[in-house]
Amino acid sequence: MIRPNGLDAFFMPRGIAVIGASGKKGSMGHQVMYHLTQMGFSGGIFPINPGSGEILGLRCYKDINDVESPVDLVVLLLKAELCVAAAGSIARRRKEKGDAGAVVVGAAGFAELATEEGVQRQLALTNMLKEAGVRVIGPNCVGVVDLYNGVNTTFTAPPGTLKGGISIVSQSGAFATAYLRWGKELGLLGVSKFISVGNMADVTIAEMLEYLGQDDSTRSIFIYLEGVADARGLIETAARVTQKKPIVAIKSGRTAMGSKVAQSHTSSIAGDHLLYAGTFEQAGIIQAESVAELFHATRAFDKLPLPKGNRVCVVTVVGGPSIICVDKMYDRGSAQMATLPEPLKEELRKHLSSSATIGKPEGFIDMTASVTDEMHYEVLSLLMKCDDIDGIIFLTTPPGYSDEKSMSDAIIRAYNSVPEHKKKPLLPVLISGSAVNTSRKLLEAAGLPTFEYPDDAAAVMSDMVKYAEYRRRLDREALSDREGM
Amino acid sequence: MIRPNGLDAFFMPRGIAVIGASGKKGSMGHQVMYHLTQMGFSGGIFPINPGSGEILGLRCYKDINDVESPVDLVVLLLKAELCVAAAGSIARRRKEKGDAGAVVVGAAGFAELATEEGVQRQLALTNMLKEAGVRVIGPNCVGVVDLYNGVNTTFTAPPGTLKGGISIVSQSGAFATAYLRWGKELGLLGVSKFISVGNMADVTIAEMLEYLGQDDSTRSIFIYLEGVADARGLIETAARVTQKKPIVAIKSGRTAMGSKVAQSHTSSIAGDHLLYAGTFEQAGIIQAESVAELFHATRAFDKLPLPKGNRVCVVTVVGGPSIICVDKMYDRGSAQMATLPEPLKEELRKHLSSSATIGKPEGFIDMTASVTDEMHYEVLSLLMKCDDIDGIIFLTTPPGYSDEKSMSDAIIRAYNSVPEHKKKPLLPVLISGSAVNTSRKLLEAAGLPTFEYPDDAAAVMSDMVKYAEYRRRLDREALSDREGM
Numbered sequence A, B: 001m002i003r004p005n006g007l008d009a010f011f012m013p014r015g016i017a018v019i020g021a022s023g024k025k026g027s028m029g030h031q032v033m034y035h036l037t038q039m040g041f042s043g044g045i046f047p048i049n050p051g052s053g054e055i056l057g058l059r060c061y062k063d064i065n066d067v068e069s070p071v072d073l074v075v076l077l078l079k080a081e082l083c084v085a086a087a088g089s090i091a092r093r094r095k096e097k098g099d100a101g102a103v104v105v106g107a108a109g110f111a112e113l114a115t116e117e118g119v120q121r122q123l124a125l126t127n128m129l130k131e132a133g134v135r136v137i138g139p140n141c142v143g144v145v146d147l148y149n150g151v152n153t154t155f156t157a158p159p160g161t162l163k164g165g166i167s168i169v170s171q172s173g174a175f176a177t178a179y180l181r182w183g184k185e186l187g188l189l190g191v192s193k194f195i196s197v198g199n200m201a202d203v204t205i206a207e208m209l210e211y212l213g214q215d216d217s218t219r220s221i222f223i224y225l226e227g228v229a230d231a232r233g234l235i236e237t238a239a240r241v242t243q244k245k246p247i248v249a250i251k252s253g254r255t256a257m258g259s260k261v262a263q264s265h266t267s268s269i270a271g272d273h274l275l276y277a278g279t280f281e282q283a284g285i286i287q288a289e290s291v292a293e294l295f296h297a298t299r300a301f302d303k304l305p306l307p308k309g310n311r312v313c314v315v316t317v318v319g320g321p322s323i324i325c326v327d328k329m330y331d332r333g334s335a336q337m338a339t340l341p342e343p344l345k346e347e348l349r350k351h352l353s354s355s356a357t358i359g360k361p362e363g364f365i366d367m368t369a370s371v372t373d374e375m376h377y378e379v380l381s382l383l384m385k386c387d388d389i390d391g392i393i394f395l396t397t398p399p400g401y402s403d404e405k406s407m408s409d410a411i412i413r414a415y416n417s418v419p420e421h422k423k424k425p426l427l428p429v430l431i432s433g434s435a436v437n438t439s440r441k442l443l444e445a446a447g448l449p450t451f452e453y454p455d456d457a458a459a460v461m462s463d464m465v466k467y468a469e470y471r472r473r474l475d476r477e478a479l480s481d482r483e484g485m
Helices: A028-037 A080-097 A116-131 A173-182 A205-213 A231-241 A256-266 A273-282 A291-303 A319-332 A342-351 A373-385 A404-415 A433-445 A454-484 B028-037 B080-097 B116-131 B173-184 B205-213 B231-241 B256-266 B273-282 B291-303 B319-332 B342-351 B373-385 B404-415 B433-445 B454-484
Strands: A015-019 A044-048 A073-076 A102-105 A135-137 A143-146 A162-170 A190-196 A220-225 A247-251 A311-316 A364-366 A391-396 A426-430 B015-019 B044-048 B073-076 B102-105 B135-137 B143-146 B162-170 B190-196 B220-225 B247-251 B311-316 B364-366 B391-396 B426-430
Touching: A015 A028, A015 A080, A028 A044, A073 A080, A080 A102, A080 A116, A116 A135, A162 A173, A162 A205, A162 A291, A173 A190, A173 A220, A173 B319, A173 B433, A205 A220, A205 A231, A220 A291, A231 A273, A247 A273, A247 A291, A256 B319, A256 B364, A291 A454, A291 B454, A311 A319, A311 A373, A319 A364, A319 A391, A319 A454, A319 B173, A319 B256, A342 A373, A364 B256, A373 A391, A373 A404, A391 A454, A404 A426, A404 A433, A426 A433, A426 A454, A433 B173, A454 B291, B015 B028, B015 B080, B028 B044, B073 B080, B080 B102, B080 B116, B116 B135, B162 B173, B162 B205, B162 B291, B173 B190, B173 B220, B173 B291, B205 B220, B205 B231, B220 B291, B231 B273, B247 B273, B247 B291, B291 B454, B311 B319, B311 B373, B319 B364, B319 B391, B319 B454, B342 B373, B373 B391, B373 B404, B391 B454, B404 B426, B404 B433, B426 B433, B426 B454
Parallel strands: A015 A044, A015 A073, A073 A102, A102 A135, A162 A190, A162 A220, A220 A247, A311 A364, A311 A391, A391 A426, B015 B044, B015 B073, B073 B102, B102 B135, B162 B190, B162 B220, B220 B247, B311 B364, B311 B391, B391 B426
Antiparallel strands: A143 A190, B143 B190
């Protein structure tokens, strides 16, 4: 069950010990315990604190070596100065009992200080653990979350995130946590694993990617990257993973000043931006140009099938935003407007009002404001069925006089009017923000990622087309290699 | 009272007649009446429909000439084919009674069809009205809204938008309406006037800008532009307006394909993108690169004072997002990191934890997660008071264990700790989206525009710095002109 690199112990531990657990509300040690006990974790949870008898109803232990049940994952919440001694206890347990194979170290005060003391402390900590065969995530991180296995070692990620196919690997714990929380109210995203890697004293982003590449519940990977020592190794690993699933990355520290800030954050050397951008592209990694794109592309890849080609239909109830959408799509270059077959146009004309624009220019349909729910269904299901269209962007502002629920139902029925293998990405843009949250929640729950802005949807459709083309190129190359043998 | 160009009649009419008003729920003629009667309009509202006795409790007239009270604004909701005849009635009233000086024509089916019939119909309509001295907005538009005077001729913009200093001029009614609705739930924006210009058969964007330039309740102007016949005239007018107040514009139809879509939308010739971009810059117009930037910059200009220089402090609780923020700011080039004076740094050190980063690099402060509400107040008020800082971007994800209300209060107190003339833009970035709506609502209500993404805030701060520099340059030139006299 445990794979060679030992990372399974972080995500499917039999038991979890929390060194530095606390009964004091508002403290980090209490917050972690609180989150962990709310996740439905089926194994044992063991607070370790010599001064407490019980925390949140759980028996407290003086030392990790006192716990008799199996403990695979240890959360180390002590201050930096106390961590090395605690690592000694963990290493002893590992040697004596054979478990305790994974440690998350939260504290700051290590190599990120860029002081001799900090660097030495980090070395002492990790050498002791590594020698005992213990894998370490951190230090200076918020830890890991696994929605499928009820693991949560963070004080920042509250329970309640939906299960899904997104896994997050981040050099910023706060940024990754923000993404989890961003999605919650509207059900925007579902998560598999969350890893705040911190200083990467042992477990690196590359190793984590390799692991997620093999993880069945991960369909889409989000990376926040400041800089790594072994950029080449990271890219090589990523290139293996993108053969199977998409990676969307944002690279910070792109500018000289941003790079200086990154250095003060994780003492990362941000490295040459253009170098990263070029190698990302070669490795099939989608580099997001904005945080919005990172957030949306990751979840669109999780929720939707890849487009089978680059032919996109833009169908709209609202004129202006659709132009902005098409502009953005053509700025990006990967997607093209689909050519609508004549029989499809004729069929569309039957359902739309006489003021509608169909196929002028090619691939563009303006239903105009004279729409009904049924028209939404008829038009979108015709587009879903058409083999000459690989993706659909649908733009509307649910009008004041229409019912959000019945319009959303029509869109969902249309999306589901074709069998699974015929499905194509459908990106609904609801341009009135939180005023149309009812529609947004319904569409998201039905597996359709919604957008507030037309240009965000265009960027994401372009990303999907680009990645799908990358995958098809790999398939063609693999085929011609086999034929050449 | 009525200014020479006659546009006052659209926004401060004594009475409003609605030709095509309807008692049938769900119809456009009913929706317009419903919105109009919900706005607290103090003048008379006169539904015109030969077939009805009363609509929403208001007496219905067979013809506009039957209304004895003053009618300054006429909303024409009939189908295109019926509009010319109705224009005849309006022109007659204008000649006989001297009022009815402004008409909004909603219907499509005119020049935007790019057919001989459509073009001729538009000419017939507007010639008849122009000859009678009646100003026309439209056709093919959703009309006008004035939040201060209770005017709303649209079927799309529901009542309830907050009053504020933003005025919107748009070649897309749907896009403009979406902006109104986008803001409502969280109180993101306050509006003065909304003008959907449609085909601009008479009133142009340029005229509207000139008018808004003189409008005391307009502090910030939003333009959605596809293309205009007289681009030079528009830019010249805009350049006069930006001497007094900011204009933020988005130009659609920038790409060849986008331009084709624009043509099918309003038969606009989108024109050369780079030409527009260059002239925009010369005229001091802020050209938004995304819809998000358009939406946010417009409201930041309304809510906040202009920065007095280009020195920005980025203060954060969250490492990663602040790097993305700084990257974006330096991509844009107009803002720079402020140099923090030594006494300020010393003062900051007293209030922050030892793990905090202060002024590495210059202008950057990482408070780290070890923060209290009081620390927020102390740090932000020190930065507000410092004359070497012209603007502040503050980034956080209100942590799970802190109280959204008390943290927001601390930020608001800090912003208000200096007198009005010492205020500077403070942009709070709350990176957990709708999960922190409580904070967002509080900050917005206190006049601080909040952001979800760090890069959006950086773009907006750059826009504010750029526009403020433009204004200072104009002032210097005016001064040297005077000195040269």
